[in-house]
Amino acid sequence: MDDNLKKIIPYTKKYKRNVVLNIFFNVLYALFSTIGMVFIFPVMQVLFADGEKVTKYPKYTGFIDAIGNWQEYLFYYVNEYSNKYGVYYGLMITVSLVLITFLLKNLSNYFALQNITKLKNGVLRDLREKMYNKIVSLPVSYYSEKRKGDVMSRMLSDINEVQSSFFLILELIIKEPLTILFSLGFMFYTSWKLTLFVFIFMPISALIITKIGKTLKAKSTKAQQEGGYMISITEETLSGLKVVKAYNAEAYFSNLFKDSVNRLFKLTNAIAKKNNLAQPMSEFLGIVIIGVLLIYGGNLVLVEKSIKGSEFLMYIGLAYNILTPAKAISKASYQMKNGLAAAERVFEILEVKNPIINKENAKEISSFDKGIEIKNVTFAYNDDAVLKNFSLDIPKGKTIALVGQSGSGKSTIANLLTRFYDVNNGEILLDDENIKNVTMHSLRNQMGLVTQDSIMFNGSIADNVKLGKLNATDEEVITALKIANAYEFVANLPEGINTNIGDSGNKLSGGQKQRISIARAILKNPPIMILDEATSALDTESERLVQDALEKMMQNRTSVVIAHRLSTIQKADKIVVMHHGEIAEQGTHEELLNLGGTYAKLVSLQSLDS
Incomplete structure (x- = not known):
């Protein structure tokens, strides 16, 4: 047979x-x-x-x-x-x-x-x-x-x-x-x-x-x-x-x-x-x-x-x-x-074997109390290592920004934190617990993700925002949109939050999509927020609105911000400058400027006010 x-x-x-x-x-x-x-x-x-x-x-x-x-x-x-x-x-x-x-x-x-x-x-x-x-x-x-x-x-x-x-x-x-x-x-x-x-x-x-x-x-x-x-x-x-x-x-x-x-x-x-x-x-x-x-x-x-x-x-x-x-x-x-x-x-x-699965006795976590620790992590997509023996502490309630040239490993950290990929060597700890010992569902429940490409689905604005909380009421959706600086333009649409936004949200501008994406994360209300170059594709006006929405969202949360535009991360508690998968510099905005190293050069290149 x-x-x-x-x-x-x-x-x-x-x-x-x-x-x-x-x-x-x-x-x-x-x-x-x-x-x-x-x-x-x-x-x-x-x-x-x-x-x-x-x-x-x-x-x-x-x-x-x-x-x-x-x-x-x-x-x-x-x-x-x-x-x-x-x-x-x-x-x-x-x-x-x-x-x-x-x-x-x-x-x-x-x-x-x-x-x-x-x-x-x-x-x-x-x-x-x-x-x-x-x-x-x-x-x-x-x-x-x-x-x-x-x-x-x-x-x-x-x-x-x-x-x-x-x-x-x-x-x-x-x-x-x-x-x-x-x-x-x-x-x-x-x-x-x-x-x-x-x-x-x-x-x-x-x-x-x-x-x-x-x-x-x-x-x-x-x-x-x-x-x-x-x-x-x-x-x-x-x-x-x-x-x-x-x-x-x-x-x-x-x-x-x-x-x-x-x-x-x-x-x-x-x-x-x-x-x-x-x-x-x-x-x-x-x-x-x-x-x-x-x-x-x-x-x-x-x-x-x-x-x-x-x-x-x-x-x-x-x-x-x-x-x-x-x-x-x-x-x-x-x-x-x-x-x-x-x-x-x-x-x-x-019959494809899924390499990223829950362990047999994986734990369910329902809270985030201490912080995240990345310990001696090495990771390669193919053969070339993107991260090399990388270590970083992210205390609860702090905003950590990751900057550096393309290919330096910034987005890889976001992928590893959410377990879209697993580390090759080393470990990532959440409240002193290796994330591989935690169920992926409960791990991702603690996190909100806003990416550079605002992923929208064909449906209404409410449908897209409610992905953050499927049983949310319309009032909760509107509150989230207001915090994300999105309700002003949504209220003017023909059917408000019930307006269909088309395939991949093609009826909206980039800034509008990004603010809806932020509203989705706000509605989820997770203790950890991961922002992967959330403003890099926006014009100045949209960036200002989105940045204001992001700052509101990051209040009282632990945030990992991957940034291309350095103007968006000057208030971060710690800025980590990455180079070829390793930490080149780290400190506050002022400390790094005074150091006069890689970060100061990047700021200078982007013609920013220090």
């Missing part, structure tokens, strides 16, 4: 009832499908009048014998009613049996499909939920190497492919094979000589179809990867549309997209070519088998006279009854290869 098939089985346990009912109704479908064809035989006997006349009621010698002598019982009643009411009445009985059997066959098929649909949709829902939860739980570092579009493709199209293709396995192992098996059983019972011909040709047909399907899984995997890349290009183009247009790069991105679409076009055509060949090829091979049966069977009927004409017609009907499930099996086996390739990509993400 394929490994990916084994992995999908646990998801079906929740729907055992639907699996059992699907199998039950598929067995009935296969049975009635075969019996329907067998019941055509009595119709032929009546029409051609070459059936055995049974005038005495067959003697009952047990249930098994009665099943084996079903024809005698049937012919007795047909003969009895034909003598009483005419041959036409006997024909009505046999035709009615055929119709009832085919009705039961199709009802069984309906109930089987209903149950497989519930199973497929249920597993699809569960897989999507698990996939989304996995995507959210994976660390930030995972997405620095992955294209978002590829992840989205796995979440949407690949899981859909698993749903549409994978559960054909129930058809492959129950419905269609049983239909073939039951039909072959009656065929063998009717004429073992003719059936031997079928057994000779069926493996040859299967071998030819298998040969056609080779390499299909590999091509399906490539097509799904290309689909992910195509979605990535679309997502990146839309996210950076202003840059694309400003640099007249439409043609460049159009060519990227065109190349991807063309590769996908070729791959999907190659897959479709083999998929499309499967059904007509299996049907043609089936007709070849029936053609051989007609030649050989015709000899048995016309020359050897070892089989009746009506029996032979029923036999051909049974042989043709094998064709439909044989076609379904060949088509399903091809689709299964697509499903296997898609499942491989889905489980590739589901």
Whole structure:
């Protein structure tokens, strides 16, 4: 059994009832499908009048014998009613049996499909939920190497492919094979000589179809990867549309997209070519088998006279009854290869080991009492160390500012404090407790984060602010907006705090988004605030409003401020100047200016008043 098939089985346990009912109704479908064809035989006997006349009621010698002598019982009643009411009445009985059997066959098929649909949709829902939860739980570092579009493709199209293709396995192992098996059983019972011909040709047909399907899984995997890349290009183009247009790069991105679409076009055509060949090829091979049966069977009927004409017609009907499930099996086996390739990509993400998880006995913390201590921390994103044996004390209630050139490790400290990444060496202590021994949920509950890029979500202003406190009232939202110097412009919007701000907040200016981001942190009201270059992308007026909001927010809080604009951190209790992952200088604004070192040069370069 394929490994990916084994992995999908646990998801079906929740729907055992639907699996059992699907199998039950598929067995009935296969049975009635075969019996329907067998019941055509009595119709032929009546029409051609070459059936055995049974005038005495067959003697009952047990249930098994009665099943084996079903024809005698049937012919007795047909003969009895034909003598009483005419041959036409006997024909009505046999035709009615055929119709009832085919009705039961199709009802069984309906109930089987209903149950497989519930199973497929249920597993699809569960897989999507698990996939989304996995995507959210994976660390930030995972997405620095992955294209978002590829992840989205796995979440949407690949899981859909698993749903549409994978559960054909129930058809492959129950419905269609049983239909073939039951039909072959009656065929063998009717004429073992003719059936031997079928057994000779069926493996040859299967071998030819298998040969056609080779390499299909590999091509399906490539097509799904290309689909992910195509979605990535679309997502990146839309996210950076202003840059694309400003640099007249439409043609460049159009060519990227065109190349991807063309590769996908070729791959999907190659897959479709083999998929499309499967059904007509299996049907043609089936007709070849029936053609051989007609030649050989015709000899048995016309020359050897070892089989009746009506029996032979029923036999051909049974042989043709094998064709439909044989076609379904060949088509399903091809689709299964697509499903296997898609499942491989889905489980590739589901099975990623998350390096940043809670320890088994991790503690819940509900308060922050002493301070933060960074002890001898070394950290590298790849091979080059960003922080080297870095140590820093952040006492409770103090504002610590981190400054330095790009790449000096400032933002890395914010990532480590929030456990978006884990340290390679050393430790970070919160109230003398290593943050690795604390649950991430309770750790992040103690922290508020305001970044340079104000992350906004498509929804109302209230929705975005309430991320800080999901059960907040409108009054609490308005209070937070006022402290963040945001309520003045929000109050003038058409629907106030209920105004939709568009995708990524594109209806707002940078300064407005940043103030809403600050309001979100204020509403959360955490004891520790981390500000990662929160004003670096703003104009002077917006910066003044945002800086005022930040100062209000930092009152009576422990704050770690990562700053590019040095004017924003002059009131900090301690300024730490970083250089290549190490502390170059530290002290207050005045102390560092008097030192006349790196910080004084940075201040001078930014033309600030000391």
